[in-house]
Amino acid sequence: MVEEVVEGPRTQTGKKSASRDPVPLSQVSTEPIARQTTGIDEVDRVLGGGIVPGAFVLLGGDPGIGKSTLLLQIAAHVSQQGPVLYVTAEESEVQTRIRAERLGVNSENLFLLAEGDVRTIIAAIESRPWLMAVVDSLQTAYNPEMESAPGSVAQVRDVASQIMRVAKQGCPVFLVGHVNKEGSMRPAA
Ligand SMILES: Nc1ncnc2c1ncn2[C@@H]1O[C@H](COP(=O)(O)OP(=O)(O)O)[C@@H](O)[C@H]1O
Ligand SMILES: [Mg+2]
Secondary structure, X not given: OOOOOOOOOOOOOOOOOOOOOOOOHHHXXXXXXXXXXXXOHHHHHHOOOOEOOOOEEEEEXXXXXXXXXXXXXXXXXXXXXXXXXXXXXXXXXXXXXXXXXXXXXXXXXXXXXXXXXXXXXHHHHHOXXXXXXXXXXXXXXXXXXXXXXXXXXXXXXHHHHHHHHHXXXXXXXXXXXXXXXXXXXXXXX
Protein backbone atom coordinates (compact mmCIF):
# COMPACT_ATOMS: atom_id res chain seq x y z
CA MET A 1 0.00 0.00 0.00
CA VAL A 2 1.36 3.41 -0.94
CA GLU A 3 -0.18 6.59 0.32
CA GLU A 4 -0.99 8.98 -2.48
CA VAL A 5 -1.67 12.63 -1.72
CA VAL A 6 -4.31 14.13 -4.00
CA GLU A 7 -3.43 17.72 -4.81
CA GLY A 8 -6.21 20.24 -5.36
CA PRO A 9 -6.99 21.59 -8.82
CA ARG A 10 -4.76 24.43 -9.93
CA THR A 11 -7.02 26.01 -12.53
CA GLN A 12 -9.06 29.05 -11.62
CA THR A 13 -12.70 28.11 -11.37
CA GLY A 14 -15.29 30.13 -13.20
CA LYS A 15 -12.85 31.00 -15.97
CA LYS A 16 -13.99 29.66 -19.32
CA SER A 17 -11.23 28.15 -21.41
CA ALA A 18 -10.74 29.59 -24.89
CA SER A 19 -12.82 27.69 -27.43
CA ARG A 20 -11.20 26.11 -30.47
CA ASP A 21 -13.01 24.76 -33.49
CA PRO A 22 -12.37 21.13 -34.38
CA VAL A 23 -11.00 20.81 -37.93
CA PRO A 24 -12.06 18.18 -40.47
CA LEU A 25 -9.44 15.46 -40.84
CA SER A 26 -9.16 16.16 -44.58
CA GLN A 27 -8.19 19.78 -43.90
CA VAL A 28 -5.28 18.99 -41.60
CA SER A 29 -2.06 20.02 -43.36
CA THR A 30 0.06 17.07 -44.38
CA GLU A 31 3.06 19.11 -45.44
CA PRO A 32 6.11 17.17 -44.38
CA ILE A 33 7.41 18.27 -40.98
CA ALA A 34 11.13 18.91 -40.81
CA ARG A 35 12.55 16.06 -38.75
CA GLN A 36 15.83 16.40 -36.91
CA THR A 37 17.99 13.31 -37.13
CA THR A 38 19.39 11.89 -33.89
CA GLY A 39 22.50 10.59 -35.61
CA ILE A 40 21.50 7.00 -34.85
CA ASP A 41 19.45 5.31 -37.59
CA GLU A 42 17.64 2.93 -35.27
CA VAL A 43 16.55 5.75 -32.96
CA ASP A 44 15.36 7.80 -35.96
CA ARG A 45 13.36 4.80 -37.15
CA VAL A 46 11.68 4.35 -33.75
CA LEU A 47 10.83 8.08 -33.75
CA GLY A 48 9.19 7.74 -37.16
CA GLY A 49 12.06 9.37 -39.06
CA GLY A 50 13.56 11.74 -36.50
CA ILE A 51 12.67 14.34 -33.90
CA VAL A 52 9.67 16.60 -34.61
CA PRO A 53 8.93 19.92 -32.87
CA GLY A 54 6.88 19.40 -29.72
CA ALA A 55 7.85 15.75 -29.42
CA PHE A 56 7.70 14.31 -25.92
CA VAL A 57 9.63 11.06 -25.73
CA LEU A 58 9.80 8.87 -22.66
CA LEU A 59 12.91 6.69 -22.73
CA GLY A 60 12.39 3.86 -20.29
CA GLY A 61 14.75 1.11 -19.27
CA ASP A 62 16.47 -0.71 -16.43
CA PRO A 63 19.08 1.24 -14.43
CA GLY A 64 22.46 0.89 -16.13
CA ILE A 65 21.02 -0.08 -19.53
CA GLY A 66 22.58 2.98 -21.18
CA LYS A 67 19.81 5.63 -21.24
CA SER A 68 21.98 8.56 -20.16
CA THR A 69 24.74 7.50 -22.54
CA LEU A 70 22.37 7.22 -25.50
CA LEU A 71 20.76 10.57 -24.82
CA LEU A 72 24.08 12.33 -24.35
CA GLN A 73 25.16 11.02 -27.75
CA ILE A 74 21.89 12.17 -29.35
CA ALA A 75 22.11 15.55 -27.60
CA ALA A 76 25.67 16.03 -28.83
CA HIS A 77 24.68 15.12 -32.38
CA VAL A 78 21.67 17.47 -32.47
CA SER A 79 23.76 20.28 -30.93
CA GLN A 80 25.78 20.42 -34.15
CA GLN A 81 22.68 22.13 -35.60
CA GLY A 82 21.82 24.40 -32.66
CA PRO A 83 21.60 24.74 -28.88
CA VAL A 84 20.63 21.66 -26.87
CA LEU A 85 19.86 21.47 -23.15
CA TYR A 86 20.81 18.40 -21.10
CA VAL A 87 19.31 18.45 -17.61
CA THR A 88 20.54 15.85 -15.16
CA ALA A 89 19.02 15.40 -11.74
CA GLU A 90 21.12 12.28 -11.21
CA GLU A 91 24.68 13.29 -11.92
CA SER A 92 26.79 16.42 -11.57
CA GLU A 93 27.84 18.57 -14.49
CA VAL A 94 31.39 17.26 -14.00
CA GLN A 95 30.26 13.62 -14.22
CA THR A 96 28.38 14.38 -17.42
CA ARG A 97 31.40 16.22 -18.84
CA ILE A 98 33.62 13.22 -18.06
CA ARG A 99 31.13 10.88 -19.77
CA ALA A 100 31.05 13.17 -22.80
CA GLU A 101 34.82 13.08 -23.00
CA ARG A 102 34.79 9.30 -22.78
CA LEU A 103 32.26 9.19 -25.62
CA GLY A 104 34.37 11.62 -27.61
CA VAL A 105 31.55 14.14 -27.88
CA ASN A 106 32.25 17.81 -27.54
CA SER A 107 30.07 20.71 -28.57
CA GLU A 108 29.89 24.38 -27.77
CA ASN A 109 26.13 24.15 -28.24
CA LEU A 110 25.50 21.50 -25.61
CA PHE A 111 24.41 23.07 -22.31
CA LEU A 112 24.34 21.18 -19.00
CA LEU A 113 22.17 21.80 -15.98
CA ALA A 114 22.45 19.62 -12.87
CA GLU A 115 19.07 20.28 -11.27
CA GLY A 116 16.14 18.35 -9.83
CA ASP A 117 13.64 21.12 -9.07
CA VAL A 118 11.08 20.86 -11.87
CA ARG A 119 10.34 24.61 -11.70
CA THR A 120 13.98 25.41 -12.47
CA ILE A 121 14.02 22.75 -15.20
CA ILE A 122 10.91 24.21 -16.89
CA ALA A 123 12.36 27.74 -16.66
CA ALA A 124 15.59 26.53 -18.28
CA ILE A 125 13.69 24.82 -21.11
CA GLU A 126 11.66 27.99 -21.70
CA SER A 127 14.71 30.26 -21.46
CA ARG A 128 15.70 29.96 -25.10
CA PRO A 129 14.67 28.15 -28.29
CA TRP A 130 16.49 24.86 -27.78
CA LEU A 131 16.54 22.37 -30.63
CA MET A 132 15.89 19.71 -28.01
CA ALA A 133 16.09 19.12 -24.28
CA VAL A 134 16.83 16.03 -22.19
CA VAL A 135 15.56 15.54 -18.64
CA ASP A 136 17.32 12.74 -16.75
CA SER A 137 15.25 11.46 -14.98
CA LEU A 138 11.53 11.40 -14.25
CA GLN A 139 12.06 9.75 -10.87
CA THR A 140 14.70 12.17 -9.58
CA ALA A 141 13.13 15.44 -10.74
CA TYR A 142 10.63 16.77 -8.21
CA ASN A 143 8.20 19.54 -7.41
CA PRO A 144 9.21 21.00 -4.00
CA GLU A 145 5.71 22.43 -3.57
CA MET A 146 4.45 18.90 -3.07
CA GLU A 147 4.84 17.05 0.18
CA SER A 148 5.54 13.62 -1.26
CA ALA A 149 9.08 12.40 -1.87
CA PRO A 150 10.76 12.48 -5.31
CA GLY A 151 9.86 9.33 -7.23
CA SER A 152 6.48 8.91 -5.52
CA VAL A 153 3.39 8.36 -7.67
CA ALA A 154 2.15 11.92 -7.12
CA GLN A 155 5.55 13.45 -7.93
CA VAL A 156 6.14 11.34 -11.03
CA ARG A 157 2.71 12.27 -12.34
CA ASP A 158 3.21 15.98 -11.64
CA VAL A 159 6.73 16.15 -13.10
CA ALA A 160 5.72 14.25 -16.25
CA SER A 161 2.70 16.44 -16.90
CA GLN A 162 4.62 19.69 -16.33
CA ILE A 163 7.41 18.64 -18.68
CA MET A 164 4.93 17.42 -21.29
CA ARG A 165 3.20 20.81 -21.20
CA VAL A 166 6.46 22.64 -21.91
CA ALA A 167 7.34 20.16 -24.70
CA LYS A 168 4.00 20.83 -26.40
CA GLN A 169 5.01 24.50 -26.69
CA GLY A 170 7.56 23.37 -29.28
CA CYS A 171 10.82 22.19 -27.72
CA PRO A 172 11.22 18.42 -28.19
CA VAL A 173 11.91 16.80 -24.82
CA PHE A 174 13.39 13.40 -24.04
CA LEU A 175 12.51 12.25 -20.56
CA VAL A 176 14.35 9.34 -18.95
CA GLY A 177 12.28 6.91 -16.92
CA HIS A 178 13.63 4.07 -14.83
CA VAL A 179 11.81 0.80 -15.05
CA ASN A 180 11.54 -1.12 -11.79
CA LYS A 181 11.72 -4.85 -11.16
CA GLU A 182 8.03 -5.26 -12.00
CA GLY A 183 8.69 -3.73 -15.41
CA SER A 184 6.71 -0.64 -14.49
CA MET A 185 7.78 2.99 -14.50
CA ARG A 186 5.82 3.66 -11.36
CA PRO A 187 7.64 3.59 -8.05
CA ALA A 188 8.01 0.21 -6.42
CA ALA A 189 5.48 -0.29 -3.62
N1 LIG B 1 25.92 1.02 -25.95
C1 LIG B 1 26.68 0.70 -24.91
N2 LIG B 1 27.59 -0.28 -24.99
C2 LIG B 1 28.37 -0.60 -23.94
N3 LIG B 1 28.33 0.01 -22.73
C3 LIG B 1 27.47 1.00 -22.59
C4 LIG B 1 26.59 1.40 -23.66
N4 LIG B 1 25.80 2.42 -23.21
C5 LIG B 1 26.17 2.62 -21.93
N5 LIG B 1 27.17 1.81 -21.56
C6 LIG B 1 27.81 1.75 -20.25
O1 LIG B 1 26.85 1.26 -19.32
C7 LIG B 1 26.95 1.95 -18.09
C8 LIG B 1 25.62 2.51 -17.69
O2 LIG B 1 25.19 3.47 -18.68
P1 LIG B 1 24.25 4.67 -18.33
O3 LIG B 1 24.08 5.47 -19.57
O4 LIG B 1 24.74 5.39 -17.12
O5 LIG B 1 22.89 3.91 -17.99
P2 LIG B 1 21.52 4.46 -17.39
O6 LIG B 1 21.49 5.93 -17.60
O7 LIG B 1 20.46 3.74 -18.18
O8 LIG B 1 21.49 4.06 -15.96
C9 LIG B 1 28.02 3.02 -18.26
O9 LIG B 1 29.19 2.57 -17.67
C10 LIG B 1 28.16 3.15 -19.75
O10 LIG B 1 29.46 3.52 -20.11
MG1 LIG C 1 21.43 7.43 -16.17
